[in-house]
Every structure is written in structure tokens, then in C-alpha cells.
Amino acid sequence: xxxxxxxxxxxxxxxxxxxxxxxxxxxxxxxxxxxxxxxxxxxxxxxxxxxxxxxxxxxxxxxxxxxxxxxx
Amino acid sequence: xxxxxxxxxxxxxxxxxxxxxxxxxxxxxxxxxxxxxxxxxxxxxxxxxxxxxxxxxxxxxxxxxxxxxxxxxxxxxxxxxxxxxxxxxxxxxxxxxxxxxxxxxxxxxxxxxxxxxxxxxxxxxxxxxxxxxxxxxxxxxxxxxx
Numbered sequence: 001x002x003x004x005x006x007x008x009x010x011x012x013x014x015x016x017x018x019x020x021x022x023x024x025x026x027x028x029x030x031x032x033x034x035x036x037x038x039x040x041x042x043x044x045x046x047x048x049x050x051x052x053x054x055x056x057x058x059x060x061x062x063x064x065x066x067x068x069x070x071x072x
Numbered sequence: 073x074x075x076x077x078x079x080x081x082x083x084x085x086x087x088x089x090x091x092x093x094x095x096x097x098x099x100x101x102x103x104x105x106x107x108x109x110x111x112x113x114x115x116x117x118x119x120x121x122x123x124x125x126x127x128x129x130x131x132x133x134x135x136x137x138x139x140x141x142x143x144x145x146x147x148x149x150x151x152x153x154x155x156x157x158x159x160x161x162x163x164x165x166x167x168x169x170x171x172x173x174x175x176x177x178x179x180x181x182x183x184x185x186x187x188x189x190x191x192x193x194x195x196x197x198x199x200x201x202x203x204x205x206x207x208x209x210x211x212x213x214x215x216x217x218x
């Protein structure tokens with residue numbers, strides 16, 4: 001892992017086309033701006049993990065027959 | 073008419089018309105493959121399977137969210153809207169389903185719906201405040217089990 005110290009207003013380049021801006025620091029919260037190409041999705045890490053887990057759980061589903069909503 | 077064959081481990085041999093192949097430029101989060109097709113829809117249209125064309129053992133049950141959550145809303149970030157760039161009226165919305173043994177164990181991921189439009193699919197993050205990753209699909213069954 002690369003560790004870099006940055007001040008508010010400074011930026012980091014990732015490759016040629018992703019720019020990470022350090023916008024604001026208040027207490028232990030950092031506001032970050034990410035400029036990335038349209039084709040590159042940007043996720044909060046905890047949401048990415050939660051969605052990955054749900055996708056994998058869905059793909060592991062056992063039943064062949066899906067229920068009818070009318071049953072509920 | 074050209075077709076694609078999936079030797080599905082779940083459904084046996086499936087013949088998919090080329091125009092029904094959905095391209096996911098960014099795949100599904102955490103899963104491989106970029107080409108999928110919707111197969112095995114239930115008669116009422118509530119459920120179907122999003123089947124990988126590249127991996128014959130990979131299929132996810134998906135649901136039409138409005139069959140279960142009448143007031144469901146998808147709120148996209150500007151970046152996601154720009155990526156999809158379609159008239160919202162032409163976008164089909166699906167949510168992945170975590171299927172369980174009992175109805176009370178079925179959940180839908182309302183946070184990360186799959187948007188399909190003109191042969192392209194994107195799994196996006198829904199910014200709406202009430203969009204849990206694991207929402208009970210059959211709340212009445214959950215209440216009855218409690």
C-alpha cells in the first residue's frame with residue numbers, strides 16, 4: 001500500500017484519468033471528491049462489500065421453483 | 073436468427089436469441105462475466121433468473137421490485153445516470169433475490185438494483201434513503217414466523 005500525506009485542496013492521480021481530491025477535513029471526517037471516467041464506477045467500500053455478498057448469496061440459491069407472491 | 077447456447081447446470085441446455093443477451097460493461101459487483109440473459113421467468117412475472125452466458129453454473133434469481141414493494145424508488149447519482157444515459161421510461165429494473173428455505177428467508181437487495189436498457193445492464197447503487205441491502209420479500213411470512 002502506498003501512503004501519501006496530502007493537505008486540503010491537494011489531489012492524487014490514479015493512472016492517467018482518476019483524480020482524487022481532498023476537499024475538506026473536519027475532525028476525523030474527510031470529504032473526498034473522485035473524478036473518474038464514466039465507465040469506472042466508484043463505490044463506498046462497505047457498500048461494495050455488502051452488494052458483493054448479496055450477489056454471491058443470490059447466486060448460491062438452492063431452490064429451482066421460485067414462489068408466487070400470491071402465497072405470502 | 074443467431075442464438076447463444078448456455079449449458080446451464082441449473083436449467084439444462086438453454087437457447088438464447090442474440091438480441092436477448094444483456095451486456096454488463098462492469099459486470100455484477102463481485103461476480104465474473106459480462107454477458108447475461110434473463111431466463112425462466114415465473115408466470116406472474118415476479119421472478120426470473122439472470123443467467124451468466126460465460127459461466128454455465130452462475131445464475132441469480134431476480135425480482136421485479138414493484139411486485140413486492142409498491143412504493144420502491146431508485147435514486148441514481150449523477151455519475152450513474154450519465155453512465156446509463158437512457159430515458160428512465162425504457163429502463164427495466166430488477167433486484168437480486170437471496171432465496172431461502174422458507175418464504176420468511178427470501179430477501180431482495182433494494183440498495184443495488186440492476187438496470188437493463190437496450191441490451192445493456194448496470195448494477196447501480198440506489199441513493200434513496202429507504203433501500204436496504206436485505207429487505208424481506210414476504211414480510212407477512214416474517215411476521216407469522218415471529
